[in-house]
Amino acid sequence: MTLAASPARAADDQNEAPVIEQETPDEGPTAEGQTADGPYLSDWxxxxxxxxxxxSIRFGPQQxxxxxxxxxxxxxxxxxxxxxxxxxxxxxxxxxxxDSGIFDKGSPVFMELEPRLSIDDMTGQDLSFGPFKEWFVAFDYIFDWGHTTESRQNTLYAGLGTDIDTGxxxxxxxxxxxxxxWENYGAANEHSWDGYRAQLNYSYPLGxxxxxxxxxxxxxTNHDFGSDLGDNDPTRTNESTVATNVLLYQFTHLRFMAVARYFHNGGQWNDGEMAPFPNSHGDSFELRSTGWGYYFGVGWQF
Known part of the structure; x- marks a missing residue:
């Protein structure tokens, strides 16, 4: 599917990057390496x-x-x-x-899986109306494999999705x-149904x-709302918004991306409050969960 037809989807936790779904061009400087069946290992x-x-990634209490x-x-x-x-x-x-990770007793793996199942395809019915082209049962599962319960996330989002015809x-x-x-780094909303997410994805080919x-x-843009996490904790919030902007420059195999992401109370941390624990140096610090973060990437598509 093309990027314009199927915009990117993203999730958000302190270790995760913007994630981009796209189909790459059919030709480029690596075209001589293509097989008779096409440039990639699979056709789908x-x-x-x-x-x-x-x-400056702001999903956790520290950037x-x-x-x-x-x-x-x-x-x-x-x-x-x-x-x-x-x-x-x-x-x-x-x-x-x-920061900690795979080799220094941090999380060795952070993963996200976002399957959607077309209701139109499964029922054999065309359920489109107005600008709504197709309907999906949508899921988003996030897992951060921390070494302890307090360093682990285990979250499922479930709901409905649609692709929209903009003409x-x-x-x-x-x-x-x-x-x-389920697990949420020891937060008070663990093992509960807590809140909702509205997710809007959009893309535009520039040339x-x-x-x-x-x-x-x-x-x-992901907007989390309706949570109870901030009800009894001034350092947490019930709402959080993250908006991501990506420029993707790509050949058949080689791709480059530059990303500017804006956080408002990222990770449901209340910007400007004093953190309830010291930072990695043992000092008190103020939560800075609102502001810009940046990503740069170089990748190979196969």
């Missing part, structure tokens, strides 16, 4: 490996800088619209004092989820070039 299951550097490895996969087969990725935090041993090259989709929270590359803008 697309994959890439990307090295990602991140700066995190990291350089890590990501394996990403996506595709559409019958009613299944699949997206997922696996991150290996601090894979290269580079990060700030708040233009702008790709647009919307998902509305209810959240089931193609004589060297076979294309440039695409991708955006996605």
């Amino acid at each position: 299951y697309h994959q890439n490996l990307t090295v990602i550097g991140s700066k 995190v800088d990291d350089i890590y490895l990501e394996y990403e996969f996506f595709g559409r087969k019958g009613p299944l619209d699949l997206y997922g990725y696996i991150d290996f935090p601090k894979f290269f041993g580079v990060g700030n004092a708040a 233009s090259p702008l790709g647009l989709s919307f998902n509305l989820y209810k959240r089931r929270q 193609s070039f004589d060297n076979g590359a294309s440039l695409v803008y991708v955006g996605f």
Whole structure:
């Protein structure tokens, strides 16, 4: 599927990067390496490996800088619209004092799986009306494999999704989820149904070039609301919003991305409050969960 037709989806925790679903151009400087069946290992299951550097990421109580490895996969087969990725935090041993990962007793793996099942395909009915082209049962499962319960996340979002016809090259989709929270780094909302997420995904092709590359803008916004997490804790909030802006420059195999992501109370941490525990240096610190974070990535699609 094309990027314009199927916008990016993202999730959010302190170790995760923007994740991008797209189909790459059919030609480019790597075209001589294509097989007779096409440039990729599968005609529907697309994959890439990307090295990602991140700066000022605000999903946790402390801002995190990291350089890590990501394996990403996506595709559409019958009613299944699949997206997922696996991150290996601090894979290269580079990060700030708040960062930990696979080799220094932090989380060895952070993963997200986002399957959607087409209701139209499963029922054999065309359920489109107005601008709503197709309807899905939508899921988003997030797992952070921390070494202890207090360093682990285990979250399921479940709900409905739809792709929206804009009558233009702008790709647009919307998902509305209810959240089931199991482990959540020791937060008070563990093992409960707690809140909702509204997710809007959008993309726009900006152009193609004589060297076979294309440039695409991708955006996605997650708004979490209806939680009880902040009711009895001034350091937490019941709502959180993250808006992501991506420029993706890609060939058949090689791709580059630059990302600016805006956090408002990222991770449901209340910006400006004093943290309830010391930082990695043992000092008191103020929560800075609102502001910009950045990612840069270089990847290979196969």
